[in-house]
Amino acid sequence: MQHHVIVSFGKDCEYDFKLAGGVAADEAREWFDREFDTLECDVSTPTGKILAVDRILSVAKYAGEERFRDQSTWAEQFAKNTAAVLGRDLIRVDVEHYSIGY
Secondary structure (H helix, E strand, O other), rough: OOOEEEEOOOOOOEEEEHHHHOOHHHHHHHHHHHHHHHHOOOOOOOOOOOOHHHHHHHHHHHHHHHHHHHOOHHHHHHHHHHHHHOOOOEEEEEEOOEEEEE
């Protein structure tokens, strides 16, 4: 399956990934768990439960635009793992507005 993941940090600051294949959803969730802890992400939710989309958005936010620009291997891992967790052909991670669109 072909995946297209766009990570946006604002108008003129987007990172575009076109991926074939990927990783298993369980491995992808584990990767996000590790990155979430490593980056010391903090998400407050009314239920206290952190959803997969919250992890994805928080990891992108706390990693920052610089990591996507300067660490292409890490950025590609982020995109592959995002595609595996969400299982959609087209995914837009909008960090500026803290939302994910399909």
